[in-house]
Amino acid sequence: MSADNYTVAELAERFGLAFHGDGGRVIGGVGTLAGAGPGQLSFLSNSRYAAQLAATRAGVVVLREADLPACPTAALVAPDPYVAYAKIAALFERLPAAAPGVHPSAVVAPTARIGEGASIGPCCVVEDGAEIGAGAVLGPHCIVGAGCTVGAQSRLVARVTLVTRVTLGRRVLVHPGAVIGSDGFGLAFERDHWVKIPQLGGVRIGDDCEIGANTTIDRGALEDTVLEEDVRLDNQIQIAHNVHIGAHSALAGCAAVAGSAKIGRYCMIGGNAGVLGHLEVADRVTITAKSLVTHSIREPGEYSSGTPLQDNRTWRRNAARFKHLDEYARRIAALEKDSNDE
Amino acid sequence: MSADNYTVAELAERFGLAFHGDGGRVIGGVGTLAGAGPGQLSFLSNSRYAAQLAATRAGVVVLREADLPACPTAALVAPDPYVAYAKIAALFERLPAAAPGVHPSAVVAPTARIGEGASIGPCCVVEDGAEIGAGAVLGPHCIVGAGCTVGAQSRLVARVTLVTRVTLGRRVLVHPGAVIGSDGFGLAFERDHWVKIPQLGGVRIGDDCEIGANTTIDRGALEDTVLEEDVRLDNQIQIAHNVHIGAHSALAGCAAVAGSAKIGRYCMIGGNAGVLGHLEVADRVTITAKSLVTHSIREPGEYSSGTPLQDNRTWRRNAARFKHLDEYARRIAALEKDSNDE
Amino acid sequence: MSADNYTVAELAERFGLAFHGDGGRVIGGVGTLAGAGPGQLSFLSNSRYAAQLAATRAGVVVLREADLPACPTAALVAPDPYVAYAKIAALFERLPAAAPGVHPSAVVAPTARIGEGASIGPCCVVEDGAEIGAGAVLGPHCIVGAGCTVGAQSRLVARVTLVTRVTLGRRVLVHPGAVIGSDGFGLAFERDHWVKIPQLGGVRIGDDCEIGANTTIDRGALEDTVLEEDVRLDNQIQIAHNVHIGAHSALAGCAAVAGSAKIGRYCMIGGNAGVLGHLEVADRVTITAKSLVTHSIREPGEYSSGTPLQDNRTWRRNAARFKHLDEYARRIAALEKDSNDE
Structure with missing residues (x-):
């Protein structure tokens, strides 16, 4: 086959995957389940797109064994179809030639x-x-x-x-x-x-x-x-x-880490999240988007700050009340005291 | 007139506006109501600056008909003075020459x-x-x-x-x-x-x-x-x-939109606001500055998140209480139950 | 001495500082208290690092008079050791040569x-x-x-x-x-x-x-x-x-200031903080990280907005309650009325 064309059987062998259906089908590119044609490979990783599998026109689909029965075309079976797809798709990436x-x-x-x-x-x-x-x-x-x-x-x-x-x-x-x-x-x-x-x-x-x-x-x-x-x-x-x-951590767009902070390994920092200076964040910590880390984090897990989105009128009313939260807490305590004293 | 000089009457004709006062006055540039001189054009669009109209030294002012009586100089009348100003000002913009x-x-x-x-x-x-x-x-x-x-x-x-x-x-x-x-x-x-x-x-x-x-x-x-x-x-x-x-949407500085999100037409996203991945935002939605869109928005309108600015001491007290909001809500419900039970 | 080597006594004279210990010691660079060697200068400014002073191997340490007794090596005494360090360290900065x-x-x-x-x-x-x-x-x-x-x-x-x-x-x-x-x-x-x-x-x-x-x-x-x-x-x-x-103000990374805002002198704006358009901020105002300035600030001081970081589960419960804060405030008031009516 040419440099940019592979049979399904060739792909299966190259990436150590089992295939089902027509192994001789020639694949020359990749596409989404909804958009791929007969000469293209697609993948099903996120169950959100399972409904698209039945209607796909893709030449071959990389999927989990459990999804095989629903596949209307050739299939490559992988324990993690997204990882397998990533590696296969790299075959079809044409990087601009860089002359030595x-x-x-x-x-x-x-x-x-x-x-x-x-x-x-x-x-x-x-x-x-x-x-x-x-x-x-x-x-x-x-x-x-x-x-x-x-x-x-x-x-x-x-x-x-x-x-x-x-x-x-x-x-x-x-x-x-x-x-x-x-x-x-x-x-x-x-x-x-x-x-x-x-x-x-x-x-x-x-x-x-x-x-x-x-x-x-x-x-x-x-x-x-x-x-x-x-x-x-x-x-x-x-x-x-x-x-x-630390190694293998990933930070999404517009995140920021202030001076001398130490982030662990395998952390995930969401978009526009921030970490203040001189803090330490343990391994395997996830920070959700736009949160601000204001103290060191010793335990793995997911952490967040912020308030939910609302229509502006409702939000304005609630935000105005935030300015008096401390007072409300005291008033609740006073009511409880009254109630207990009765 | 030279390429960069226009009489008030010429401007009126070119932009389809009515003029009042001396149509022969020569205009060679633009300025603010407070800063413009007799050879310059200014505009009054935002009522916040109406007080400056009486004192302006501008040669001509673009304004709404309602503001004509208060204008001490020549005037060009436009239904939307800011739009008219934008078009007129472009005449006086000297872009660096770009040689073909x-x-x-x-x-x-x-x-x-x-x-x-x-x-x-x-x-x-x-x-x-x-x-x-x-x-x-x-x-x-x-x-x-x-x-x-x-x-x-x-x-x-x-x-x-x-x-x-x-x-x-x-x-x-x-x-x-x-x-x-x-x-x-x-x-x-x-x-x-x-x-x-x-x-x-x-x-x-x-x-x-x-x-x-x-x-x-x-x-x-x-x-x-x-x-x-x-x-x-x-x-x-x-x-x-x-x-x-979508078409005609405008995003202010430092806004961010995560992967596969779909923003409608005529949306306005405020400064440093964010939209999470895979969400859909309807047409004609406004997001205020620094808000985070965490769910799809189906209806036009204005949406916000966040808390108001306070002096740091007061804010600290309120923010500390935020950590117990769920508990407070339960305690309020318990008090109400007690109260009803009595 | 060579251009990049100075005795402790030379440094003392050049920067108007008193020295203690061996004035003839030769210094050719700078380092942290923990990392500096005998030919290097370090400094103690932040009390957080005081414990490192006893163990330092630095040739000389810039410090406050009060820290002299605990210093195991030569010392340069400065009222503000961080400022003195900044000036001394500049001697050892090798900027790339720029040919005229x-x-x-x-x-x-x-x-x-x-x-x-x-x-x-x-x-x-x-x-x-x-x-x-x-x-x-x-x-x-x-x-x-x-x-x-x-x-x-x-x-x-x-x-x-x-x-x-x-x-x-x-x-x-x-x-x-x-x-x-x-x-x-x-x-x-x-x-x-x-x-x-x-x-x-x-x-x-x-x-x-x-x-x-x-x-x-x-x-x-x-x-x-x-x-x-x-x-x-x-x-x-x-x-x-x-x-x-205004003069001498400092803004940390990812801060943003919207159109026509006026920030005073000696202000400090934290990382990713924002100031909305057309606002005025007085002199000597500090805004903490990620806060949004939504109204003009007339008094010096420190200002903040936002909510504290929590583990995601707890945060979700509290954030959900934020959407009903206005209702809670009314319910507290109603309980108080009931309580007073009794």
Whole structure:
């Protein structure tokens, strides 16, 4: 088959899955249950979409064994269809080709070291002593500051800035507009004005991390800001100086972690959630969207703050009452006392 | 008159407005009621500024008929003075000239198509098969990824990145730092680590949309992320993969919409408000600033969440009581039962 | 001593501090109390770290007189050790050298004026009539729009965009990805679509301001957006059009200020806090993280909104009750009436 076409039987073998139905069917892409055609593969992972299975026109569907009877077409059976789908879909992803070597418009310092097969795109700037690992790809307009390191097979999609003392591990993926290694926000107040605290630490990003578009990660004041391996940051996240994030944690868009906070491993931080400075969050903690972590969390589990959405008129009435909650609590206690005294 | 000077009568004719007072007065710019001089036009739209009308030194004021008697200078009468002002003010906006053609420092792939009269600024990168419409302007440092399309008369102000499978309509205005078409945040958890879900969809932006500075719009996982026509996004907004935003909706700064959410037409989302994933928001819904939409909204109207600002000491007392609201509700019910039982 | 080595006695003299212990000890860097070695200086400012003083291996510690007895090594005595440390640490900060002159890859308009000793880095774009002050540094990929001004000794670290009518004072420090002078978000609604309000004002940034990575500051609609001197903005902050921020105020990451709001001097705005449009905030006001300022603040002090973090189950129960707060308040009042009537 051509590079982008596989039979169902080939897919089954390559990914170690059992197949049912026509193993010779040729698959050249992926799609949703509702949208895929006969030459495409789809998947059923979320029961919310089970109703779409019966009507699908997909050539083959990745699903759990339990869903086989309801499948009107060929099937690949996987214990976790979403994971299996992720791996199969990668076959059909056409990444823009990155030609090895340095684009003529790039500005690379003579003391920079460029690894074998690395690609340095148009208008990139690689400063003194920077090191780009083997097979790494810098898309257009990336800046790698003096002494920064990009690990092998990492990919800076475009317009990524590594400022100072930044070390990226291997296979790190960084999206456009991300800024890593900028000054932490450190100030001392002297009488009537601010004095800047020099930010002398760096940033260390572990293997297999992903950093979203326009996300910012500041370097440490004295020691490093650290992301352990396989940390996944969505877009527009702010990581302040000296934060430490444990391996395999994932933060959704617009989350923010203040200075010196320490987040455990396998944590999930929801969109626009925040963690105050110097706190510690245990492993396997989930924070729901827009919540603010105001104290350290010692136990795994799910945590939240905020109030529910209501129509504005009703909300206004309730919110006005929030201003007197303490008084209400006292009045309830007084009523209880009266009631008991009777 | 010169290109930037107009008599009051000329303005009246050009914009279909009635004028009162000296129609021969020459106007060469615009200003606030308090700041405009005799050669400038101002407007009165918000009654909050009505007191400033009596003292204005402006050469002419755009206002409603009802405000005519109080106007000490020439006047242009409009049913909506703010809209009329917007159109008149555009006459006096001096946009930096954009020379047609490709700046010598730009890097344009031979297979890219550049429309007639389009301007490609310094250090732009236009990749394979990209298409720039007639009269479109790419300011300095824009990146248009392989196969992306910029519609006619669109303007990428500076340092805009279109990553992959992005289609902009006509007259789209994109501000610096915006990233459109970056990977959606899709991950499957396998045993002890994350597996990335390939993001195979694109982004489609309708005619007349505006995208603010450092705003991010991810491309879809399988199908496209869509903004219909005339959607207006302020700065630092995050639009996740597969979001759909209806025509004429406007989102204020730092708002965020999570994956696969569907926002209706003519919606207004306030600053730093959020919408959770997979929800639907009806047409003509307003969300106030910093609110979190946690369930689908079926009816037009205004919706809110959050608590009011108080001095920190009072707030602390009330917030501490919030932690026991459920208990208070039970205690109130118990008191009522006692009271009824008596 | 070499440029980067100082004896304790030299440091004492240079910064006007008393020293105790071995004045001849040579210091070549700084570190934390726990991490510093014999050739490094540390400091004790926050009592939270007092326990680390006894065990420190630092060559010298900057501390308050009261902490001298507990210090096992040489000491520099300062009334505010954090301020003294900030100044001393600056000696050991190695900023990347910025060669005066214009990098050959930069695109500088013939009408731009470049001050003496200024450095224009790789791929910078300096447009018509722009003015770069003496000794200013533009790192790689900065864009200075037509007519913008960068004051003497200012530093644009990398990839900073000044769009239109922006004036930076002296010694302003701007971090990568910041966008200053983009269009304010001004729209008038006409019947069934939006009409853009031309943004004809500018941005004025005072001396000694600092602007964080990916922060956005829009230019004014008619008059200017203003930051007075020594304003400090962290990363990903959004400042809308016509905002005015008083001298020496500091805003933490992801804070946002809506259009025409006026913030006083010496204010502190916490992370992800917001201020609604057209409000006034007095001098010396502190807003805690994630709070929303919904009314003008006339008195100095600390202000907050929001609810505390709880485990999700407990929070859900309490949040559900918030929806009925108004009803509860009425029921309490009714119980009190009953109780008094008895």
